[in-house]
Amino acid sequence: MRQVLTLVLVLVTVATAPAFAHEGEGLAGGFMSGLTHPIYGLDHVVAMVAVGLWGAVLGAPALWILPLVFPLVMALGGAMGVLGIPMPAVELGIAASGLVLGLMVALWVQAPIWVAAVLVGIFAVFHGHAHGTELPEAANAIAYAVGFVIATGALHIAGIAFGALNGVKGGSWAVRGAGAVIALAGAAFLTGMA
């Protein structure tokens, strides 16, 4: 009888699903949630890298204005999401951002700085709103905000770093290629293929 009981206990233990009771809790948990949230969503990643790439394509001052505009306006969108202010077509806007920004890079569009800033700012609101509404309940909100902004900025820097290939012979084609891949990914998100 005792052996049977032991066997049952072992089987029950093996069959249990992992417990996530403390995931996202506390300072470290909140920070990690914020840090990983933008990175786990491919639709967010491609758009944020595209912002950095387009900044590199446009050169100074867009190189630093675009990555400066995006986190600030995204935070405003995030605040709207946190405060429960509704916004239409958020997912559509996010998917469109990958397509549009990718095309801007692939086609080497030299838009005036204000046009680029407004366009990037509009897309940033959609991304921020999605992050704000998806805030994990258990996460430490303040630590989440810190991680979330750092991850976004890091993705822009990754885009700018890749865009630096522009200064190398043939590098502009690599940058255009990256833009084309991002545009294709955006199209896939937009059509529901990904």
Next chain:
Amino acid sequence: MIRSVSILLALLGSGPAHAHAFESGQDAYELLLQGISQPWLMLPVAVLLLGLGMLTGIWRTEGVIVVWPAMIAGALLGLGLGPFVPQVEVIWLMGLALVISIVGIIALPLPSLAMAGLAALATLLPSRFLMETHVFGELPLPFLIGMGIGITTCAALAAGVVQATREQIGHVAVLIGWRALISWIGAISILMLAFELRPV
């Protein structure tokens, strides 16, 4: 029965646990270290002070030399007034951090007096915030001194890093990079404000 009674007696006879109380430091040095760590452990305070430091370095390469006395004065005032004035809320800290971020992004050439005033306010509010509800004389002096050191060095450290990178590298991109980085302080502040103001 005897075992239960003896356990109960042992429990009743035990002293209070001070594991997480302010008094946990056994000597003045430990209290000082605890005080120094306070601004770093409170994220809203750390964000505001790091933002102030960045702004100081963006404002002038050697800006920290000009505004450090104001930072110390603000911290001392906040720690001294703590028990006598209303408590400071997180939204005040984040609102000021947002203002500091905007001033830094546009690299506003503030007069020295205005910059010193901003620095004093940005150390006064966090020091009052850290005092929480403690009454006068409740916190030990080494702990208070530690908090003052922690508050001013948090900002001065960030200012020093900005100054060092500007002086050592010297390229115009360094200043642009810091202006972009201080915009992150603004973004964090906006989100923190939203978290504080969201309906529960």
